[in-house]
Amino acid sequence: MTTNTYTLVIGDKNLSSWSLRPWLALKQCGIPFAEQCIRLRQPDSKAEILRHSPSGKVPALKTRTGVVWDSLAILDYVAERHPEQKLWPESLEARATARSISAEMHSGFATLRNDMSMDLLSKLPAPPLSAALEADIRRIAAIWKDTRARFGRGGPFLFGAFSNADAMYAPVATRFRTYGVDLGRFGDDGTGAAYAEAVLALPAMAEWTRGAMSETSSQKSEIGSQRAGL
Secondary structure, eight states, rough: OSSSSOOOEETTTTOOOOHHHHHHHHHTTOOOEEEEEEOOSSSSSHHHHHOOOOTTSSOOOSSSSSEESSHHHHHHHHHHGGGGGGSOOOSSHHHHHHHHHHHHHHOHHHHHHHOOOOOOTTTOOOOOOOHHHHHHHHHHHHHHHHHHHHOTTTTSSSSSBBOOHHHHHHHHHHHHHTOOOOOOGTTTSEEEEEEHHHHHHHHHHHHOOOOOOHHHHHHHHHHHHHTTTT
């Protein structure tokens, strides 16, 4: 552990959508933390992660008293430890909606995850639009449109001000950019596209992207050196 209260164990920034979620919330709130990155898709990745997280998955938040694993659990923990940050909306109805759509993101959208995996720095052709993928995209567009209409006054995010719900949906915004998804084809009236742009414009998202670029460059240099026998 460092002198920080928290250490967040994450995977590659180009690939790890689950790592982005609590990282973004902590950064957006200005909560200091140390960062420990474990490279994914390597022979020893699982064993390395297990040194920090009992689930063998990232992210994991190491505190002075223990470990919190799972993105949504970390977001809940941070919200409880730092109530002044208002990471969940204050009103009962808004908070219930925020938790509902966050839980839906956490447990659902399997086709979107599989067919449009996070590849932050790439521009890729959209996969074939199956009925299941179309349903996932339409549902997300509807969530964004409805939530902004009901609770989004006073700011550009789902509940106006940034919340845990935005952290949960931030990786989806990157996926739609990577695969060139036109939300207008899926029932969006411009609300969802504007929301995604607001999330992607966050300074913390720019910082995460710079980190992904640095990591990717280092990995390419490492592979090049190995091939050259250096």
